[in-house]
Amino acid sequence: MSFIDSIMAGLALVANVESFLALAIGVTVGVIAGAIPGMSATMAVALTLPFTFSLAPITGILLLLGVYKGGIFAGSIPAILIKTPGTPASSATVLDGYPMAEKGQAGKALGMALYASCTADLISNMALIMFAGILASFALNFGPPEFFTLILFSLTIIAGVSGDSLLKGIFSAVLGLLFATVGLDLVYGTNRFNFNDPNLMGGLNFIAVLIGLFAIPEILNMVWNPASADGKTRSLGAKWVTFAEYKRCFRSIIRGSLIGVFLGSIPGIGAAPSAFLSYSEARRKSKNRENFGKGEIEGVAASEAGNNGVAGATLIPLLALGVPGDVITAIIIGAFMIHGLQPGPMMFIMNVDIIYGMFLGLIISSVLLLFVGSISIRAFRYVADIPRGVLFPAVMVLCVYGVYAVNNNIFDVGVMFAMGWLGYIMLRANIPAAPFLIAFILGPLLEDNFRQSMLMSGSSPWILARGPITWFFWTVTLITVVAIVRAGVKGHRDARRQRRAAAETRAG
Amino acid sequence: MRHLVKGATIAAAVSVTASMAVAEYPERPITMVIPYGPGGATDISARTISEPLTTAVDNPLVMVNRTGAGGATGSVSVQNANPDGYTMLFARVGSHTVNPAMKATLPYTLDDFRFVGVYEINPVACAVHPDSGYDSMEELVAEVNANPGTVSYSSSGVGSLLHLAGAMMLREFGVENPVESAIHIPLKGGGAAATAVLNGTATFICTNSSALASFVTNEQLKPLVVTTAEPVVGFDAPTSADLDMPQLQRLVGWTGIAGPDGLPDDIAATWGEWLAEATSDEEFVSKMEARGSVIRLMDPVESQEFIETQYEVFRELVDDLGMRIEG
Numbered sequence: 001m002s003f004i005d006s007i008m009a010g011l012a013l014v015a016n017v018e019s020f021l022a023l024a025i026g027v028t029v030g031v032i033a034g035a036i037p038g039m040s041a042t043m044a045v046a047l048t049l050p051f052t053f054s055l056a057p058i059t060g061i062l063l064l065l066g067v068y069k070g071g072i073f074a075g076s077i078p079a080i081l082i083k084t085p086g087t088p089a090s091s092a093t094v095l096d097g098y099p100m101a102e103k104g105q106a107g108k109a110l111g112m113a114l115y116a117s118c119t120a121d122l123i124s125n126m127a128l129i130m131f132a133g134i135l136a137s138f139a140l141n142f143g144p145p146e147f148f149t150l151i152l153f154s155l156t157i158i159a160g161v162s163g164d165s166l167l168k169g170i171f172s173a174v175l176g177l178l179f180a181t182v183g184l185d186l187v188y189g190t191n192r193f194n195f196n197d198p199n200l201m202g203g204l205n206f207i208a209v210l211i212g213l214f215a216i217p218e219i220l221n222m223v224w225n226p227a228s229a230d231g232k233t234r235s236l237g238a239k240w241v242t243f244a245e246y247k248r249c250f251r252s253i254i255r256g257s258l259i260g261v262f263l264g265s266i267p268g269i270g271a272a273p274s275a276f277l278s279y280s281e282a283r284r285k286s287k288n289r290e291n292f293g294k295g296e297i298e299g300v301a302a303s304e305a306g307n308n309g310v311a312g313a314t315l316i317p318l319l320a321l322g323v324p325g326d327v328i329t330a331i332i333i334g335a336f337m338i339h340g341l342q343p344g345p346m347m348f349i350m351n352v353d354i355i356y357g358m359f360l361g362l363i364i365s366s367v368l369l370l371f372v373g374s375i376s377i378r379a380f381r382y383v384a385d386i387p388r389g390v391l392f393p394a395v396m397v398l399c400v401y402g403v404y405a406v407n408n409n410i411f412d413v414g415v416m417f418a419m420g421w422l423g424y425i426m427l428r429a430n431i432p433a434a435p436f437l438i439a440f441i442l443g444p445l446l447e448d449n450f451r452q453s454m455l456m457s458g459s460s461p462w463i464l465a466r467g468p469i470t471w472f473f474w475t476v477t478l479i480t481v482v483a484i485v486r487a488g489v490k491g492h493r494d495a496r497r498q499r500r501a502a503a504e505t506r507a508g
Numbered sequence: 509m510r511h512l513v514k515g516a517t518i519a520a521a522v523s524v525t526a527s528m529a530v531a532e533y534p535e536r537p538i539t540m541v542i543p544y545g546p547g548g549a550t551d552i553s554a555r556t557i558s559e560p561l562t563t564a565v566d567n568p569l570v571m572v573n574r575t576g577a578g579g580a581t582g583s584v585s586v587q588n589a590n591p592d593g594y595t596m597l598f599a600r601v602g603s604h605t606v607n608p609a610m611k612a613t614l615p616y617t618l619d620d621f622r623f624v625g626v627y628e629i630n631p632v633a634c635a636v637h638p639d640s641g642y643d644s645m646e647e648l649v650a651e652v653n654a655n656p657g658t659v660s661y662s663s664s665g666v667g668s669l670l671h672l673a674g675a676m677m678l679r680e681f682g683v684e685n686p687v688e689s690a691i692h693i694p695l696k697g698g699g700a701a702a703t704a705v706l707n708g709t710a711t712f713i714c715t716n717s718s719a720l721a722s723f724v725t726n727e728q729l730k731p732l733v734v735t736t737a738e739p740v741v742g743f744d745a746p747t748s749a750d751l752d753m754p755q756l757q758r759l760v761g762w763t764g765i766a767g768p769d770g771l772p773d774d775i776a777a778t779w780g781e782w783l784a785e786a787t788s789d790e791e792f793v794s795k796m797e798a799r800g801s802v803i804r805l806m807d808p809v810e811s812q813e814f815i816e817t818q819y820e821v822f823r824e825l826v827d828d829l830g831m832r833i834e835g
Contacts, residue, residue, distance in 0.1 A: 046546035046573070050555055143709045184577055186694055189666025189833045191613060198584040198615040202576020267703055268696075321706065322722045324699040327545065333699075334552050337722070340798050344726035408572045409585070448696065455693050456709060458657060 010356025026066020216420025260309015
């Protein structure tokens with residue numbers, strides 16, 4: 001079958017009311033679920049799955065994909081408005097999105113998040129359609145040693161999100177690494193730091209940690225210091241993002257999308273690291289570097305491009321290899337199998353109509369996301385105008401409910417509050433929370449892949465430099481670390497010179 | 509006379525209420541805990557059977573995923589629940605035979621649960637990469653014996669079915685001490701374990717045939733053996749009957765339903781009837797068989813025996829090989 005025939009076959013499947021309806025409903029459900037803190041995109045997809053059992057295969061799959069796309073974008077709405085990432089993937093959006101909302105630019109931040117998301121989504125879908133084969137065979141070159149070096153490089157992000165003090169950032173990261181060790185040891189299966197409590201056997205719930213670290217400290221801060229919030233409402237975020245701003249951020253959006261496509265096509269990393277990597281790269285390259293973390297629109301654009309860039313690309317290992325890249329695609333594979341479809345190379349021969357139907361559906365979903373997203377932003381941005389005395393208790397209720405719903409476990413709510421106090425102490429001590437979160441996500445990956453490599457090689461460290469991919473990541477890690485150290489030394493010198501100059505002026 | 513009538517009425521009323529109290533289980537929705545994440549084998553199996561089961565129960569079933577620690581988190585929550593039949597568990601081979609056999613510190617044992625039925629059996633298959641050059645288990649085992657420490661197998665984690673299955677298959681085919689001579693590479697989840705064989709991180713994998721079906725169809729993996737006596741559709745590999753090794757048939761996956769230990773007999777019996785009704789639903793059977801499962805319903809007594817026998821076999825193997833996790 002030629003390319004045109006394939007597209008026509010796909011079109012025959014998709015060009016009907018049900019498919020469009022499924023996509024539109026999916027995106028809407030995803031946006032609503034993603035905007036509720038604790039209700040992650042993963043949960044929304046899992047809850048939608050049973051509804052697809054009775055639908056035609058393509059309709060069911062498009063419904064799930066719609067939920068996935070909508071959810072990943074909408075996670076940015078609460079991240080910007082109430083400093084609570086709706087899904088783990090939008091944690092990086094908090095860094096600049098929330099300060100923008102504080103400045104009364106919530107509408108602008110949300111608009112940029114939407115445009116960056118849709119652009120990245122489109123690029124990611126295009127990459128899936130055009131380069132699925134190449135990217136999938138590249139991804140298969142990633143064994144534990146390659147993974148280890150990639151994660152090691154990703155840990156350098158910490159420097160980019162540490163704020164003023166690298167030392168405090170590293171402290172925060174070490175704390176995150178420590179908390180990530182709770183649970184079962186991967187290789188020996190023994191308990192670590194669980195204090196004989198079965199609830200800790202599975203480790204600390206990621207969403208509980210995430211919400212505890214970001215949302216709860218804000219609430220505690222207000223309880224501690226209610227006067228600061230009295231009568232203070234943030235002005236209506238009426239300003240919309242301009243084309244000039246989009247153009248200025250375009251480079252970061254493209255870069256973020258490509259990072260997302262690259263990380264998304266490798267099974268097992270997920271959207272959150274991609275968003276952080278995109279954010280820290282944008283900061284490193286930007287002229288407005290100083291403004292990052294204080295409400296820089298480019299930061300919002302970069303992190304949203306980073307996480308949505310993953311959304312289409314995670315389907316690459318799924319379709320080309322039959323391998324789920326993350327939890328969401330694992331659920332989508334379940335949906336394929338229920339309909340008797342077996343993802344993998346053969347599907348491109350046996351079910352070419354469904355494959356191309358999906359491709360077309362994905363492109364339509366990017367457009368639908370733009371519409372549904374604009375409407376939802378118009379509805380949600382008024383959240384910024386709710387007085388804090390009303391908003392924060394409501395956020396608190398949502399957080400408790402959301403964290404409970406992840407695993408239906410009250411223990412997780414306890415974890416959330418414990419992490420909330422830790423986050424509050426960190427907030428007061430000016431220790432940034434983002435490095436903690438990155439270390440918490442990447443730490444276990446780093447450890448697992450290191451130990452798997454050691455098992456493979458019989459404990460010879462040379463396996464960690466076994467091929468060009470590992471050499472590449474070792475090199476860029478080295479360059480980045482040198483750059484960070486040099487910048488640190490230079491900053492230190494400048495500060496000393498300034499102090500000396502100030503002292504001399506005073507003496508003179 | 510009047511008193512007599514009154515007394516009789518009361519007695520009748522009491523006996524009616526009493527019998528109604530029994531007949532009325534369930535009078536409210538039943539929470540069904542799935543101890544694994546959405547999209548996994550247990551989750552899909554549980555959600556598929558929940559449809560015909562809801563018709564049989566005539567009361568809503570609330571499906572709850574409680575994930576973590578290889579099924580332990582969800583299992584513990586049912587272990588500690590009231591044995592009133594309103595909190596039940598989808599038990600799985602990993603959480604209820606492999607894990608208890610391997611982990612000394614597991615917070616529950618088989619005795620903490622009462623099984624009301626096993627409804628699904630999954631054949632186990634072992635597979636290698638097509639380019640690996642191995643065409644049979646014998647060739648693979650010969651390599652393990654000739655060059656100890658070069659052959660590896662992947663699993664979805666310590667204490668998973670895959671972990672035990674790899675060791676058990678090597679031993680059955682003549683490797684003296686598979687723990688020492690083959691390398692076990694644990695990964696996070698079944699998908700990652702299969703990927704490890706695809707990209708050459710591990711040499712072979714032994715897992716439920718349904719988890720391998722798409723890779724076998726796509727010729728990305730080559731099956732070497734199937735543990736059931738009957739062949740598995742799409743798997744061009746010898747069965748335990750072909751090899752004359754009936755002992756392999758004990759290595760199968762299964763899904764069943766369990767309640768806490770003190771579950772009353774009548775509730776267990778009721779569940780037996782519900783499962784019989786649910787598993788006779790044709791749509792359910794065809795859906796499950798399309799995914800490579802074998803629908804085989806065991807009544808509460810048979811389930812208990814089946815699970816205990818499998819546990820004993822695994823326990824013996826674990827003790828022989830020194831695979832028990834103490835810490």
